[in-house]
Amino acid sequence: MPGTVTVQVLLDLIGIAVGAAAGALTAVRFRMHYMGCLLLGLVTGIGGALTRDVLLGAVPPAALTDWRYLTAGLAPALLVQHFHPLLSRVESAIDLADAVWLGLFSVAGALKAVHLGVPPMTGVLLGVLTGIGGGVLRDVLVNRKPVVLTQEIYVFPALLGSLVVVVASVIGWSGAAAAVPGAVLCTAVRVLAIRRGWSGPMPVRHPDPSSG
Amino acid sequence: MPGTVTVQVLLDLIGIAVGAAAGALTAVRFRMHYMGCLLLGLVTGIGGALTRDVLLGAVPPAALTDWRYLTAGLAPALLVQHFHPLLSRVESAIDLADAVWLGLFSVAGALKAVHLGVPPMTGVLLGVLTGIGGGVLRDVLVNRKPVVLTQEIYVFPALLGSLVVVVASVIGWSGAAAAVPGAVLCTAVRVLAIRRGWSGPMPVRHPDPSSG
C-alpha cells in the first residue's frame, strides 16, 4: 500500500492536511502554545481517519504508520502558526477549510468502509463519522460543545457526500470515481448553508422555558 | 449472528433504544438542532457497546454493521423530538431511562465479555464501562462533567449488575439467565438511590477550602 498513491490515499492526505490547518487555526484562536497547536492540528487532521480505522479493525491505522499521513498532519500546523496573520479573515477561512475537509473525509471514510465490505448503511455512517470525527475531537479538546451538534446543516452534507459514494458502489459504479462529485456536493451544501444562513429543523418547542 | 435474536442481542437492542432516548432528551434540553439530537441519541445509545467491542477487538462493532442496532439507535431520537412535550416531567423521565439503560448495558457488557472468555474481573469492569460509556460520551459532547463522576451511587449499581452476571457464569450457571435479575437489581438500586437521595462516601475532607 505505501508507495502507491491511490484515490483513497490522495483523499485522505488532502483531507488530513486541510483538517490539520483547521485545527491549528482553532488552536491559534484559543491562544495555545506552539506544541499545543501542533498537536491539535494533528489530532484534528487524523482524528476522523483514526476513529474509522479503529472501528473497522484496520490497525495500526495508516495515519500513524505512513510518513505521508503524519507529514500531512503536522506540516500545516507549522505553516499556520507562522502565516495565519496573512489570512485576513481567519473566521471565514476556518469555515471554508472545515467545509472542504468535511467533504473530503466523508467520501474517504465511506470509500474505505465500502472497500472493506461493510453493509451500505454502515458505509454511510462511517463516512459521516470520519467526516465529523476530527472536528468533534478538536472541540472536545478545546472544551466547547462540538459545532457539529450546535451549528445548523453540518451532518446533512456529510450524509449527502457519503451517500453518493455508497450508492455509486452499490449500483455497480466505481466508488472511487464518485468520490470527487460526492466531496464537491458535500462541500457546496455546507458552504451554501453558511453563506445563506440555512437553519436545520429544531425539535418540537419545549413547554418549559426555565430549563434553558 | 444477524437473524437470530439471542438474549445478548435483545439486551443490546433495548439498552441502545433506551440510551438513545435518554441522549435525545438531553439534546432537547440543551436546545440542539434536529441532526444534533439524532447524533447525540445515536452516540449515547451505541457508545457503550462501541467502546466495549473496540476494547474486546470485536470489530467492526455489531452496533455499526447490524441494521437492527442502528435502527434502535436512531428511531428513539426521531420519536423523542416530536413527542417529548408529552413527557410532562422530562427530568424524572431521563432519570428513569438512565437507570433502566444502566442496568441493561451493564449486564449486556458483562455477558459479552464473559462469552469472549476474558477473566472475571475484566468482565465486571467491561460491564461497568459498557453501562456508563454512552452516558459519559453524551456528557463530554454536551460539554459538562459526566454525571457518573459527580452524582452519587451511579457506578455502584452498574458494578452490582455486572457482578451478578459474572458470578453466575463463574459458578457454572447461565450468564444469560442471570442477565434479567442482574439488570433489575442494578436499575432498582439506581432508582432507589435517586428517590431516597442516597449519597456515596466522599474522600476525606480537604483541609484547604480555598481550592473549591
Added chain:
Amino acid sequence: MPGTVTVQVLLDLIGIAVGAAAGALTAVRFRMHYMGCLLLGLVTGIGGALTRDVLLGAVPPAALTDWRYLTAGLAPALLVQHFHPLLSRVESAIDLADAVWLGLFSVAGALKAVHLGVPPMTGVLLGVLTGIGGGVLRDVLVNRKPVVLTQEIYVFPALLGSLVVVVASVIGWSGAAAAVPGAVLCTAVRVLAIRRGWSGPMPVRHPDPSSG
C-alpha cells in the same frame, strides 16, 4: 506473559500507579465522590496504555485483563482518598507525579510500539500519545482544557523520552536498557520546565485582539 515481570510490564505498572494517584488527586480537588475518584484514577492511570493498545491492535488491552494492571490502577485512588491531607502541598505533588508518570509512560509506549515492529516515527508518536493520553482523558472528564495543550513544555519532554528509546532501538541498542535514562530525561526536563517557568514558543501574534 502474566507471571513474568519484564521491563515493559514494570514500567507500565509504575506508570499506571503514579497516573492513578495523579488522577485521584485531581478528582479530590474537584470534590468528586468516592466512586468518581476511583474511576478517574483508573481512567487516568490506564488511559494512555488503553489508547496505545487499541491503536496497535493489541486487544483486549493488558490493562483490562491483567489483575496487576487493574490493581495498580485502583489501589492508589483508595490510598489517595484517605491520606491526601497528609500531602501538604497537593498542587506540587500533582505536578511531580505528572512528571514522573509522563516519563514512564512515554518510554513504555515507545518501547511497546517498537517491539510490535512499527516504523520509528510511529514509535515516537505512540510514546507521546501514551505519555499524555491518560492526562488528556482525565482533563476531558473533569471538563477542562487538557493541560498538555495549554501548559508550556509538556509534549516536548515526552518527545525526548520516546526519542531516546526509539533511537536506541534503531541503532541496535536495547530499547529496554534505554527506557530508564529516557524516562529520567523526560521527567527531569518536565520538572525543570515547571520550576524554572520555562515557556514554549507561541504562534505568531494574532493581529485582532478581539477574538481572544
